[in-house]
Structure formats: C-alpha cells, structure tokens
Amino acid sequence: MTPAELSQAVLSAVRAVVEAGELTVAMPEQVTVERPKNKDHGDYATNVALQLAKPAGRPPRQVAELISARLQQLPGVAKVEIAGPGFLNITLDAASQGALARTVVEAGEAYGRNDALQGLKINLEFVSANPTGPIHIGGVRWAAVGDSLGRVLRAAGAEVTTEYYINDAGVQIAKFGASLQAAANGRPVPEDGYVGAYIGDIAKQIVDGHPDVLDLPEAEQLEVFRSAGLTLMVDEIKRSMEEFGVHFDVWFSEKSLHESGAVEQAMERLRAQGHVFDQDGAIWLRTTDFGDDKDRVLIKADGDTTYFASDAAYYLSKRDRGNDVAVYMLGADHHGYVGRLKAIVACAGDDPEHNIEVLIGQFVKMIRGGEEVRMSKRAGNIITIDDVVDWIGVDAARYSLARSSTDSTLTLDIDVLTSTSNENHVYYVQYAHSRMCSVARNAAQLGIDKGSAEDFKPELLDSPWENALLGKVGEFPQVVASAGELREPHRVARYLEQLAGDYHRFYDNCRILPRGDEEATDLTRARLWLAEATRTVIVNGLGLLGVSAPERM
Template sequence: MTPADLASTVLTAARAVFVTRGLDVSLLPETTAVERPRNPEHGDYASTLALQLGKKAGVAPRELALALAEELNSRPGVKSVEIAGPGFLNIRLDAAAAGVLARDVVLAGDAYGHTDRLTGQRINLEFVSANPTGPVHVGGVRWAAVGDALARLLRAAGAEVGTEYYFNDAGSQISRFARSLYASAKGEPVPEGGYGGAYIAEIATAVTEAAPDVLTLDAEPALEVFRVEGVQRMFAEIKQSLADFGVRFDTYFNEKDLHDRGELQEALDRLTEQGSVFTADGATWLRTSDFGDDKDRVLRKSDGDWTYFAADCAYYLDKRQRGFDRVVIMLGADHHGYIGRMKAMAACFGDDPERNLEILIGQLVSLVRDGEPVRMSKRAGTVVTLEDFVDALGVDATRYALARYSSDSPIDIDVDLWTRASRENPVYYVQYVAARTASVARQAAAVGLTRGEPDAMRADLLVQEKENDLLKALGEYPDTVARSAELREPHHVARLLEKIAGAYHRFYDEPACRILPRGDEPVGDGNRARLWLNDATRTVIANGLGLLGVSAPERM
C-alpha cells in the first residue's frame, strides 16, 4: 500500500464516519495526506485529519479520531490504529500491505513519484539568464542545476512548465562587451569598465577571422560588428556549455525583441490604463510605492530612453500574455532589492503579486580545493565558471552538489570530497546503490532468479526490520517530490535519496534479507519478494536522480 493509497483509505473511512454520524460531508477535503512519524515506534504513518475536521464538524477531534480509528481498523491492509494526543492517528500496516509497495513501485516504473498535486498550473520558470558578456559564472551554475531540477520536479507534480532564458542583448553591458572585443582585436588594454580574460581575446580573434576588414572600419561601424558577432558567439557558447551540463531551455528570449516589437510601449499603455503611471521632471514613472516598493520607478527617462525596469515590465507582461498564470524568476544573492519593485509592478498591472509572481533568491557558492577557495577561472580571469566546475567535479557531482542544499544557504563545494569514491561523497553514495541494485538484478538473472508474476508476489514475507525500513523510505518518495515542487526546494529529493541509500545498504548487509540463494539452495518466494524490493529501490533511485539531472549508472 502506497502512502497515496493509505491517504485515500483514510479519506474513505472519514466519509463513512461522517455519513454514519449524520455530519456534513461537504466539509471533507478532496484529498488528504499521511506522513511518516518522526518516531518509528509511533507507527508506519500518521494522519491529522481528525484534528483538521473535528471542530468544523462540531465534534471533539479526539472523539472523531476514535471513530476514524474504529473504521480504519476494519479496512484491508491496516494492522492497527492508535490515538495520540488531541486526535492524531498513528497507523500501522500489516506486512502484506507494506510489502506490496515494492511491487507497485516496479510496476509504476518511471511514473512512480509523479502526482497531480500541481495539475492545472501553468508556470514560466526563468533561471540563469546570464548576460552574454562572458561564460556562465558560479552563481549561474547554481541556478542551472537547481532551476533545471525544479522544472523536472514541477512537471512530475503535474504542472505545465515553460523554462526560459532571458537573453539580455541590449544595454550598456553589451556596449562595454563590444568595446572590450574591439580593444582586444587592436591589441589595446581593456577599456574602463570593460571585460578581461582569455575568452575576450578568443572571441575577438573569431570576429576578425569572420570579418577580416572590420579593423579598417571607423570606430562606430566596427563596434557594431563586434557587438553583433561577439554576442552571437558568446551566447552560442553559453548555450552549448549549458547543454553539455544537461540544461536546455524551452525558450531563449531576446530583450532586444521587446524593443523591436514595441512591447515596452504596450506595457506602458497597459500600466497607464491601470492608473499607476505619472510624469515628473520630464520622465515617465510607475507608482510602485502604492504597492509596497520603497520608491517609485522610472519607466522612461526625460531624454526618451527606456529604463531596464521598463523592459522588466514588458517582459513580465509578455509572459502573462503567453498564458502563464505564475511567473517564477530565479535570481542571485545581490538581487534582494529586486523583489519589492517586481511585486509592486505585478500589482500595478492588476495582478496578484503573491499568486502571479514568485522570485527565488540563491545564495553564493564557492568552489574549494585543498581547503582554499578556487578564486578565478583560467579562461574568464575573474570568476569561477561552469566549465571550471565540470572540469573539477564532473557533470553529475556538480549537479548533485548544487541541488543538494537549500538555495537560500551559502555553500562551499569541496573538490576533494565531491571527487572521492567513498560513502562520504553523497553522489557516489547514492549512485553506488543504483549500480549495486543493477548488479544484483544481473546476478539474479544469472542464477535463474526472477521476480515472477506480480500477482504471485509474497509481500507478506517482507517482515524483517531492515526490509520495513527500506519500504518506508521508498514510500516517502511521492510526497517528497510533490512537497519539493511546492516549496521549490529540490534538495529534499537528494536528502531522501541518501536516506534510501542508507536503508538499502543496511538491508543488503543483513543476512536475514539475502536476495540471492546460497549455493544449491532453491529459489524461494522470499528471494523473489526481496528481488522486487531490490528492483523497487533501483527504480526510485533512478527516478530521483533523474529529477536532479544526474545519471543512475548500472556499473561503477
């Protein structure tokens, strides 16, 4: 019995109690959930449904819990139900009901863990969005790993997700980038406020090779060549490095398109209709202070130029007009001040900023080797890049390491730890279980051990403590996936995978839980049942690693 099955059983029992007692069944929720108690001695699962419904139904929660317990005790698969405190239900499953989870997981395969918790939501998820003025640096690397994992999680929870990279190909930073390329091509020093690093020289050389006459042009047309050609090459490189990292976006959105299509004016017109625009000192302003911002914001300067904030407004409106009901933007640690103005901007459009816009802030990441920070890239010169991470750790370890921690916490990634082939290395610890379960399956096939028909599985034979612990951990997976998606926190999946890995190792090492028959021992139902459990573990580990964008090797 999966947690979802048990939750459904609890809800069905509650409906029976309400009908029997003449209570208002409209008070019953459409869905409910069961959770693992912190103390395993309290049972296999716990429900707070009686606490949630008691007062609403005019019944003391403990009294309702007693009625629910009596009803649940008559349900197949439920061994016992105990009441704790003011109305908690602590539920124990019989061995067969608990063990059948292994079969259900294997039969569900890739779909195990997928839920409909977020079905109906259309989410636009923007992450990385680094300016095309250099390689993806350390902050972008974190969002690449976390953002891609979050997109996978949201889809697994039933949401419709569009991933997006905002390609800033307009503005002063691009101008500085073009001047830097131009200076490098002429053998001149980096201009003030410009960009250095070997990559600038590489791109400048590529531009001059593609346009051999560029240095014979006057400065302005030459700079335009370096801007167009340089940005194109830099962004192609960014896209390729992200693709090599396993991250591909549904949409690459050019800021320049907003200007070319007149969308900034369209946004201004919409905001004007909403009554939030005013003029002062020759400039056009948005009255964001009406919605909690610390000051009003300029949309168009007195010289007629649009501000960056105007482009932000137009881009938000564009996403909403494409049908996304929730816009999620992932930003770096230096963007905390961005939240207030963006929330206020959404309100100025007439949206609900708490429902339609969500901004996630990621904290700093440091790459550490031999106890000392890796401070700069050989190629970028001033920052640590995506390529530096991958060169140091590999794709799998980098993605896992960055997704394993809450994104609102600063982290140090220790190269020595994350490249070590030992249980101290979390990704190795989890991937080793993926490989070990695959190895066991191969060995089983070699000795003629198969799982047999699903209906013939003897789930009631999975009675050992280590088997039960592993089953409980596997049963937590669907709720963890849904909760991680709702909280926007992929690290919960990684931590559960490590818990499952530990439970599997203890199961595997327990003599009473031996999967393969010894010597000439005949294959028995217990061997088959434990092979189902082995393969269920492989399924969940592979599914969870897949959500993090990490491989589940069959051999290590």
C-alpha cells in the first residue's frame, strides 16, 4: 500500500463515519499521512482527527476513535492506535507494506509523478545573464536549480515553459560592442567596458569572419562588432547550457519587444488601467500604489526607453502567451527588483500573490585546499560555467548546486566534490545506485531473477531494515509534489541521500543473494524486488536533478 493509497483509505474511513451519521462535518479534500520519526508509533500517522474535531464540535480523541474503528476493518491494516491528543498511528501488515516494491517496479519511470500541480501553466525564467560574457558561478547555480525545478514541476503535473531572457538591448550591449572594437584595434578598453581574455578571443573571431571590418568607418565598424559579438556570445551561452544538460524552450529577445511595438502596447494597456502618468517630460508608472518604494520611469524625458518599460512588456508577454504564473529566478543583487515586478503585476490588473513568483538566489563560492578560488583564466575576474565543469564535472556541479536552498549562500569544496567519500553527496547517492546494479549483475551470473509479479511474496519483507527502506521508497511521490509546490528542488536531493542511507543499511543487514551452495529462496527474490524498486526511485530522483545514474563506479 502506497502512502497515497493509505491517504485515500483514511479518507474513505472518514466518509464512512460521516455517512453513518456518527460525525457531522464537511469532508476534507485530502488527508495527509506521514512516516513518524519513531518506529514505535507505527508505519504512518495522520492528524485528520485533530483537523475535524473543532468543526465537528467533538473532542479529538473521540473523533479518532470513530475513524480508527473503520480503519481497522481495512485489508492490509494490522493495527491502529490513538496517541496524544488524537493522532492516529497506523501499522500495516508486512504484505501490504512490501507490495509497494512491486508497485514501484511496475510503474518504472512514472513512479513519483503526480498531479499535485495539474492544470497550472508556469513560465519559468532563469539564468538570463547579460550576453556580454560567459555564464559565471551565480548563473551556474541558477542553471542547476532552474532546470531541476522545471523537471520537478513537470513531474508534479504542471505545464512548464523554460525561458532565457536575452538582454540584447541597451547600454551594456553597446559597451560590449565597444570593448570588442577596442580589442580588435589594439586600443585600451573604454571606461566601464568589458575585460578578460574572452573579449580578445571574440574580437579575433569577428575579424576572421569579417576581414574588412577594420577598414569600415568607426560607426559601421562598431555595429558589426556589437551585432556579431552578440550572436557569438549567445551561441556560446547556448552551447554551455546544453553541455550542462540545460534546455530552454524559449530564448526570448528583449530587442524583439521594442521592434514589435510590444513596449508601446504595454504602456498603452497600463495607461488604460489608470496607472501611467506624465511628469517632467517623462512617462511614469505609478507603482507606489502597490507597495513599490517609488514610481518608475517608463520613458525618459530625452525619449529613451528604460529597462523597466521592457520589464513591463515582458511580463505582459508571458501572460499573453497563456501562462498562469511567471516565475523569475534572480540573483541576490537583484533583491530590489521584487517589489517593482510585483507592482507591474498589480498595475496590469493581475494578482501579485498568485501570478508572479520571484525567487532570489544567494552567492556561491568555490574553495580548493581550504582557499577560495576567485579567478578564471578566461574571464579574468569571475568563475565561469566551463571552469566549474572542468573542476568537478557536470554531475557533481548540478547536484551540489541544486541540493541546498537558494536562500542560503553556498560553498563548494572542489576537493570534496572530486573525492570518493561519503562527504561527496552525489557520489554517495550514485554509489548506492551502482551497488544495486552490481546486485542485479551478480544475480544474473548466478542464474537468479526476481521472478514474476504473481510469485512475489511481499510478506517476507518484514525486517526493520526492509520496513524502513520501503517506507522511504513510499515517500517519493510526496517529496516530488512538495518540491514542486514549494519550488524547492533541493528536497529531492536530500531525500535521495536519506534513501541511499536506508539502502546501505538494508544491504549491510539483509543478505540479498545466497552464498556458496545455498539455494535462492522466496526471500531472495523478494529482496531483489525491493532492490529494484529502490534503484528505480534513485534513477527517477537523479533524473529530476539532471544527474546521471552510473551502473558502475
């Protein structure tokens, strides 16, 4: 019996009590069952009696007694105890608990997927670094977290569009083009320009592709370097993202908002909502009405359009494309954007508590030999995505960057992440998977397989270690649902580490394969089912993080 099935069983018990007239209360939409920390408190616990007591006008323990009487009649339920103020502690019989292994194996890659967010259409924008240089370590964190979040949201039933916003308009792009032009002509980089070996590399590529560019007038020459440099930089960002296992459904150009007239149309729509006003020759959006610290300029007095106008048009574009929720993933230095983005949503007539979510990620640093690594050979003053991959590999980078809440700063130890120790969390999880694959290979060499589903005897999986492992395997769908609902993919990684620990303890205490001349037994085959079920969950969980599950290590 899976936790979801048990939740439905408890719900059915409540319904039976209500329909019998023993309790007058509205039926809850769902019931939560959880694994108690103390095994003496049963296999699962639910607080449904406490939830229903107040609306029913009855003491919680009295409500618990009514539900308990119904639950104890269900097949697979061995015992129900009432604890404390009215918690229901449920113990399943071994056969019901063990049958989960068969359920998981038969479900395969579908196990863990659920409909918690079904019907929700989400636009998930992440990384979106200016295309003026390689992706730096902060962007690498968002690449790992954002891509994992997109996978988790889809597994939880949401329809997700992942998106990269290319800031290809404005002052920074002009400075980028001027920096490339200066490098190609052997001149000093302009003030506030871009430096690093990559500038010279890109400038050389442009000259090689446009041999006559240095013979052009300065203005025409600058446009070639700006346009060609932007194309080359975006292509490099796309390459680095793909090599990191990150795919974007949409690469959205800021410039397209201006060229299509979307910015002007956005201002007209916001003016029609009554929030645009003219003052001192400029056009403003009255965001202070919705909690912003000051009103924002859309068009300056000199006629130039601001980034804020682009932001407004971009949000409206996301909504016009049918998205219910726009999720923005921004770095710690963009904390001030939260209020103004929410104000745009409110000015557009949407709900800033529902239609937009802004996730802020804290900084990342890398250390080696106890010392912080600060410099990149190519970029000069930043650590790039290629540096991270070169130092620790894609799997270690993706896993370690996604396993912590984005609310916290993160330190990655290169020495640990390239070691084969339990301190290396991705190694710990991947090693558990390879151990399971080794069991399957050894079984095949001995001519043993787990047998058919009809011959599987789940009641034999009754040891404490088997019970603990089955319980952890059963938690996976709820972990995926919670990770999606809370936008916290790190919950999947932490869960996998716990699951790997439970498997290692099961492996060390429960001999799976026979030794010497011993014959395979029904218990042998039952444990092979359990090992395969655990392997399935590890593969599915690592897949949600974009991390491989090697069969040998």
